[in-house]
């Protein structure tokens with residue numbers, strides 16, 4: 001699908017991967033609808049300066065179901081062509097050490113908000129016979145490390161959800177793209193070290209958000225179903241899939257209780 005002139009809704013667009021996607025879409029001449037937690041006039045003018053045809057901002061805390069309901073009401077008149085479910089939270093550490101409130105908020109933002117927004121915006125796309133849902137999952141959906149239990153569960157959920165609706169949408173003109181996102185140098189990437197370091201030596205491979213946004217641009221334009229990692233992360237993914245005993249052994253060597 002082309003990006004120019006499309007109405008694109010991006011959650012978590014103020015920083016990290018979401019900001020890089022917003023800038024990429026602005027350079028392509030999209031009409032942007034950003035879901036943020038705080039107003040950010042500077043961001044809107046930056047994106048207009050890069051070439052965005054429109055920039056609208058909607059404030060919502062995606063950890064709150066009622067705020068997503070209100071957001072969907074505000075979006076009622078917007079013909080969203082591409083929904084990019086990007087906002088996310090990280091949890092980490094031994095399962096018994098993860099605060100329950102953090103686990104609930106993370107599942108709400110990473111999984112339930114993504115489901116609620118998709119469910120809310122899909123019917124109009126199907127009616128128009130055109131649209132795309134882009135869901136930001138993670139290599140954690142497929143590579144299961146200690147200390148990542150609840151976060152990995154959320155991202156495996158994102159992947160399963162995306163696969164199921166892809167099948168449901170066959171023949172409707174609406175497609176899905178699941179991002180199997182590797183390490184990207186953002187606030188969340190830096191948080192991994194803090195949350196996991198006590199128990200796990202975390203691999204430090206990463207790429208920059210702008211480089212990843214370019215890959216996402218290509219995947220959207222090519223109507224790919226998946227954006228898979230490359231390089232060392234791709235190699236790790238293959239080992240986890242085809243040589244699981246070796247993967248578990250290698251991970252076990254990095255872990256201490």
Ligand SMILES: NC(=O)c1ccc[n+]([C@@H]2O[C@H](COP(=O)([O-])OP(=O)(O)OC[C@H]3O[C@@H](n4cnc5c(N)ncnc54)[C@H](OP(=O)(O)O)[C@@H]3O)[C@@H](O)[C@H]2O)c1
Nearest residue numbers: 012016017037061062063087088138181183184186187188
């Ligand atoms: N970075 C990586 O290595 C990596 C790897 C795999 C997958 N991912 C996924 O990529 C996505 C983006 O992550 P990132 O690395 O760019 O992280 P980030 O820099 O921490 O950005 C996270 C974004 O989500 C927003 N967000 C968090 N909680 C929210 C809430 N309750 N309501 C609304 N927005 C909320 C944040 O808004 P505030 O600024 O207001 O907090 C921020 O815009 C996430 O889904 C993450 O799981 C990242």
